[in-house]
Amino acid sequence: MNTSLTDTLNGSDASPTAARTVLITGGTSGIGAATARLLLVRGHRVAVTGRDPGRLKAFLDEVGHADRVLGLVADASDWDATNTAVTSTVERFGSLDAAIANAGGASADHFRKGGADVIGGGDPRLWAPMVLANVLGPALLAKAALPHLERSRGRLVLIGSVAGTKNSPGNLYSAMKWAVVGFAENLRLHATTRGVGVTVVNPGMIDTAFWHGQAPPIAMSPDAVAETIAFTLDQPTGVDLNTVTIRPIGQPV
Numbered sequence: 001m002n003t004s005l006t007d008t009l010n011g012s013d014a015s016p017t018a019a020r021t022v023l024i025t026g027g028t029s030g031i032g033a034a035t036a037r038l039l040l041v042r043g044h045r046v047a048v049t050g051r052d053p054g055r056l057k058a059f060l061d062e063v064g065h066a067d068r069v070l071g072l073v074a075d076a077s078d079w080d081a082t083n084t085a086v087t088s089t090v091e092r093f094g095s096l097d098a099a100i101a102n103a104g105g106a107s108a109d110h111f112r113k114g115g116a117d118v119i120g121g122g123d124p125r126l127w128a129p130m131v132l133a134n135v136l137g138p139a140l141l142a143k144a145a146l147p148h149l150e151r152s153r154g155r156l157v158l159i160g161s162v163a164g165t166k167n168s169p170g171n172l173y174s175a176m177k178w179a180v181v182g183f184a185e186n187l188r189l190h191a192t193t194r195g196v197g198v199t200v201v202n203p204g205m206i207d208t209a210f211w212h213g214q215a216p217p218i219a220m221s222p223d224a225v226a227e228t229i230a231f232t233l234d235q236p237t238g239v240d241l242n243t244v245t246i247r248p249i250g251q252p253v
Contacts, residue, residue, distance in 0.1 A: 020154075020233065021045040021093040023086060025076040025141055026103030026133075028052070028059040031159060031206065034222035035100065035229050040065045042230070047089040049074040049081075049103070076103035077132035079140050086144040096148035098233050100157045101138035106130060106173040119170035127172060134176040135183075142187055146196060155197040157232055158184045159225075162204045162245060166253060177202075181243075188242060197240040199232045201225065204247030220248040 022039055026032045027048025036046045040063055047070040050056040060071045070092050074081035090096050107126035109118055138158050149156060164177025184200035191198050207219040228246050235241050 019043050019045060020097035021047070021089065021095050022098045022100065022233070023047045023049070023089045023096060023141075023145065024100045024102055025049045025074070025082070025085075025137065027100075028055050030102075031203070031222045031225045031229075032100070032102040033059060034226035035102070036069070037063055038223070038226045038230055039233075040069060044068070045093045046070070047072060047085070047092070049076065049085050051075050076101075076137035076141065077129070079143075082137075082140040083144040086141075086148065090148055095152050096145060097152045097154040098157065099141055099145040099149065099154075100159070100229065101141045102159045103137050104130075104134040104159065104176075118172045121170075122172070130173070131176060134173075135179045138180060138183060142191075146191060146194070149191075149196045150194045153195045153237065155199065155233060155235075156187070156191065157229055158187075158198070158200045160184065160200045160202040162202050162247060162251075162253070165202060165245065185242070188240070192240060197235070199241050200243050201228055201232065202243070202245040203228075204245075204251045218248050218250045220246070224248075 022044055024032045024036055024046065027036045028050040032048065036048050039046050045068045048059065049072045051073065053073050056071045056073060060069060063069060070089060072085045072088055074085045076082060086096065107130045109122035109126055142156060145156060158180055160180045161177040163171070163174040164181040168174050181200055181202065184198055188198040203225045205219040206222055206225060225246060228244055232241050232244065
């Protein structure tokens with residue numbers, strides 16, 4: 001039986017599952033940070049990447065567990081940085097059991113317009129970093145991590161979105177998450193023949209810094225998504241959990 005992050009912090013024993021090595025891109029805030037904290041309190045080894053050295057250091061100082069955590073300055077949309085992050089994780093901990101493509105986000109014009117008609121009225125100069133992080137980033141992580149995951153019979157988790165399962169007018173972020181959902185199935189067809197599981201987790205509204213101070217009235221804690229990711233990683237050997245959608249109760253779409 002798994003122990004929640006809240007229960008663990010309140011003094012309950014960690015889950016007795018075997019310790020794994022997990023790499024999380026964009027792991028210093030939001031879903032990535034919540035997942036890293038949860039896995040650490042359950043006894044796993046965790047590597048997290050982030051682009052900001054100061055934020056990365058602050059996160060590492062906060063979580064502790066210095067013997068089981070590794071911080072790596074890396075841009076998820078850069079091949080050399082991503083490949084180095086994977087190899088550094090394996091060098092530090094000896095293997096890689098799971099990789100979580102979490103890095104991403106939306107440009108500021110998406111929030112000014114509520115996500116709608118960004119193509120018609122947004123600022124194209126803001127889009128390139130967003131597209132690269134959300135779409136290229138998971139592909140780069142898959143390329144770098146799959147040889148190691150094949151050896152460990154591990155899992156690759158991609159963070160999609162409910163926005164990647166429903167269309168809204170001119171919403172570029174939604175289109176990118178559709179790409180992630182499609183890539184996850186494309187990748188699964190490749191990875192499953194090599195013994196590697198692939199899961200796309202599609203969260204609904206989450207109360208994180210993603211919203212730039214404009215969080216929706218109905219939103220989950222990122223801890224809820226972290227629990228879902230941990231559940232995915234805890235699936236029995238030979239089980240490939242492919243798509244998980246998680247919404248806060250009350251979110252209609």
